[in-house]
Amino acid sequence: MMDAMDKVAGLSPEDSVFKARRFRPEFVQGGEQCRLSVLQPAQDQGLAVDLRLALARRMAALNADQVLMDDYDAQLLALDPSEQLLALAQGETKLDEPLAAIARHVDLVTLTPRAAQASDIERLVQAGLNNPQIVALSELIAFVNFQTRVATGLRLMRSL
Template identity: 70%
Template structure:
């Protein structure tokens, strides 16, 4: 099974690094299960799929993970989201609430996580997010940033 990380890293069956990933199949399966659970959860907690994809696209772009950007963009465009979600995905900061706060938070955690404080959670609450939504957002941020780093690492291995 080729997963999203394989696709983004350009791996295919028979490739040395594809096979290397399969030495720990639980990690490959786990990453794919995490991807599905943060992008298409059974209970979206009020953070709908288009919003999740827009945020994933934004984070992939911040990390310069262009293969993931293309994948997230294709998924997002297929959903025909409203313009504010496309603007969010494309990196706009001129957004209405709560998208402006979500963009600020995603950018902060993606680019400078060490600068995050409890006040950043308070800002999410003030923008109308409840605790389950904040947890779901945190899971999404954690996964996409993990995914971009795994893909970057695989690109480095392939270039060595």
């Protein structure tokens, strides 16, 4: 069975890389469960699915991953997002709060994670996010950046 990572990496069941991933089925299953838990959680903590997808699309663009950008665009557009969320997804920085603070944080952690400091979390609090929302946002940032790196690696392996 194909998962989302196979899809964005361009794998098919006939590929040797697809088969190699199945040597560790717990990693395949765990990755898919993680994806679902951060993008479509049972309890969204006030960070709706359309916001999460807009942020995922933004991170895919920051990582220059066109395949993921297209995938997240399709998922986001299926939810009929607001103009603000479309702007967020497209990399806009002139946004209303709390989206502006969220966008700044996503960009910072995606592009220069070593530069992130405790004061960056405080900016999220000042913008109105609570602790569960900050944790959920951090999980989303971690997953999408992980996803872009794994997908890139799998594509490279497939091309060998």
